[in-house]
Amino acid sequence: MNNLIDNALKFTPAGGQVTVRLRAEHEHVIFAVRDSGPGIPEADLPQIFERFFRGDRSHSHEGERRGTGLGLSICQAVVQAHGGDIAVETQAGRGATFIVRIPLAPVLVDRGEAAVNDGNAALASKPTDTA
Numbered sequence: 001m002n003n004l005i006d007n008a009l010k011f012t013p014a015g016g017q018v019t020v021r022l023r024a025e026h027e028h029v030i031f032a033v034r035d036s037g038p039g040i041p042e043a044d045l046p047q048i049f050e051r052f053f054r055g056d057r058s059h060s061h062e063g064e065r066r067g068t069g070l071g072l073s074i075c076q077a078v079v080q081a082h083g084g085d086i087a088v089e090t091q092a093g094r095g096a097t098f099i100v101r102i103p104l105a106p107v108l109v110d111r112g113e114a115a116v117n118d119g120n121a122a123l124a125s126k127p128t129d130t131a
Helices: 002-011 042-047 071-081 106-111
Strands: 018-025 028-035 085-091 095-103 114-117 120-123
Touching: 002 018, 002 028, 002 071, 002 095, 071 085, 071 095
Parallel strands: 018 120
Antiparallel strands: 018 028, 028 095, 085 095, 114 120
């Protein structure tokens, strides 16, 4: 989450907007980060989740510290390790939206402990027994 929000802030110009949404949908948690930055060039899309890929340099802010190109590949690996998927929707000049879908914990799904209010998810937790 941190990396996706950080990227959105980094690539959104002053006066732009970053929107973060979290909701439960059926048996998944959906986390989405939308920015109003320049978007991702179509030619870069096939590589954005590859390690060390840093995209079109013309969109970087002058004087801003550039990343290593590992952030999105790490995000994808973590999401996939949790049985989820990550996707991006983008339009040149209109920003990008990264969407993460992760399955809810089986215990929460089985017991119906995920509550959804106005599209926001609140997950109940159950105390664990300690020996």
